[in-house]
Amino acid sequence: MPSFDIVSEIDTVELRNAVDNANRELSTRFDFRNVDASFDLSNDIVKLKAEGDFQITQMMDILRNNLAKRGVDPRSMDSKSASQSGKNWNKDVVFQQGIETLTAKKMVKMIKDAKLKVQASIQGDKVRVTGKKRDDLQSVIAMFKGSDLELPLQYNNFRD
Structure with missing residues (x-):
């Protein structure tokens, strides 16, 4: 029968590659020069860290573009709201499996x-x-x- x-499901290898590419792009962009900003991946959760709320929204665009290039469906993303602690802004993006x-x-x-x-x-x-x-x-x-x-x-x- x-x-x-x-x-x-999402391919975790492609997710890791997309986050690595996003970090690499972040280091080469002029508007992120001398800015403490990064993407961190752990257990299907991508943590975005930057100095401003506007930079967090730019980082989300960078992440979406790299996910699209690597073939990871953006509908699996569940974006939490950005929070501020001290001078840094943090945002968690959870990928649903x-x-x-x-x-x-x-x-x-x-x-x-x-x-x-x-x-x-x-x-x-x-x-x-x-x-x-x-x-x-x-x-x-x-x-x-x-x-x-x-x-x-x-x-x-x-x-x-």
């Missing part, structure tokens, strides 16, 4: 409402879809590609 998994339970339930409901001959089940942080025909599974993929979910989805583990 054919099946596949719907997951939401996996599908949350509420979103997974919404996805299962979307599949059931489409009246396709497939079954969907939540398996941890992914959704497994099984059906008798490969065409039904492909129509589920097409439905999610056209949906307005604020989540980058990948379709893997396809078995015939």
Whole structure:
């Protein structure tokens, strides 16, 4: 019986490369000369540190551009608000891995409402879809590609 998994993952190697490239670009920019500004990556959280709020917004643009160049979907970013401590501004950007339970339930409901001959089940942080025909599974993929979910989805583990 054919099946596949719907997951939401980011490539941590590409994320690390994008942060390294952003740091490199930060060191070469004229408007960041003699400014204490940096990107730090730890556990899928990028910490932005700069001397001003305007510089933090510029750093977010730099990070977004480098993520786009490396193929990391910007919809997986969850940006926190900037906070000031002393003369420095800090901002955390969290990258989401996996599908949350509420979103997974919404996805299962979307599949059931489409009246396709497939079954969907939540398996941890992914959704497994099984059906008798490969065409039904492909129509589920097409439905999610056209949906307005604020989540980058990948379709893997396809078995015939």
